[in-house]
Amino acid sequence: MAQERRDQxxxxxxxxxxxxxxxxxxxxxxxxxQLGAMNFKADLWPMLYRSWDEYEVTxxxxxxxxxxxxxxxxxxxxxxxxxxxxxxxLGTVISKPGSAWxxxxxxxxxxxxxxxxEGVAGKLVDKLVEIMVEEDGIRIIMAxxxxxxxxxxxxxxxxxxxxxxxxxxxSSNLEHNPHYAPMLKKSRAAxxxxxxxxxKKKKKTRDWTSGLNDExxxxxxxxxxxxxxxKKKKKTG
Numbered sequence: 001m002a003q004e005r006r007d008q009x010x011x012x013x014x015x016x017x018x019x020x021x022x023x024x025x026x027x028x029x030x031x032x033x034q035l036g037a038m039n040f041k042a043d044l045w046p047m048l049y050r051s052w053d054e055y056e057v058t059x060x061x062x063x064x065x066x067x068x069x070x071x072x073x074x075x076x077x078x079x080x081x082x083x084x085x086x087x088x089x090l091g092t093v094i095s096k097p098g099s100a101w102x103x104x105x106x107x108x109x110x111x112x113x114x115x116x117x118e119g120v121a122g123k124l125v126d127k128l129v130e131i132m133v134e135e136d137g138i139r140i141i142m143a144x145x146x147x148x149x150x151x152x153x154x155x156x157x158x159x160x161x162x163x164x165x166x167x168x169x170x171s172s173n174l175e176h177n178p179h180y181a182p183m184l185k186k187s188r189a190a191x192x193x194x195x196x197x198x199x200k201k202k203k204k205t206r207d208w209t210s211g212l213n214d215e216x217x218x219x220x221x222x223x224x225x226x227x228x229x230x231k232k233k234k235k236t237g
Contacts, residue, residue: 016118018074019086021127024061028070031085033057039110045146047169052108060090060107066135067091067104069127071111071120087111087120089128093136104132106143109152125159 024032033054040048061068071087090108106128111120132138143161145152174180 017115019071019115019118019120019123020074021069021071021123023066024068024070024088026061028085028088029054029057029061032070032088035085035088035112036108036110039113045149047146056108057090060092064090064092066131067093067128069124069131071115071124083112083114085112086115086118087124089121089124091128091132093132093138095136101140102132102136102138104129104136104138104141106141109143121155122159 036052036057040052042049068090069088070085073082073084073086076082076084088108088110089106092105092107094103094105096103106125109121109124111118111124129138129141132141141161143156144167145156147153147166172180174184
């Protein structure tokens, strides 16, 4: 199949590389996480950076494995320096009690920078929607992104995600928040006190153990001296 696609590309004079979209497998988890970490950076997308971690990947893989897809390079070979996993999409389906509607949700979407304009993200989303329609009969598909991520906004608009609703993310550094700074300070003081208490107990235990060892050494020395005296008496007798 992969060879057929490559032959077709060559016939059409298209330079696009070949990849396949499939369900994510356990062997893909590490590469998926690393690819996400390469793209969801703190300086570019702080909200994505704070939310993206290895537990996010493994949890979705375990709970929504049918909606976790990867794009795999068809030309990748063992030992090759090329990318094997060149993109991924992680989604979920939400079914509300008392409602006949099911909602598909694109939670994470990422393609490798070196595979830009190869159609990776587009095919991933298309396949995800296809699976959600066939398996859950979804009628609405949702996605969210940073409004400054113009590339992502344009991408979803081309896919027909045109019903946009502004969403505001709020955050606060508790160290500078007058409402919660005292709470943070109190918590840190309690943690420091607990750490100090543990160190104190460890020191007491070491001192007590050291005292036992010293006492044991004294008794051992006394026994040795007593044995020497007995030997001398026997020799003298």
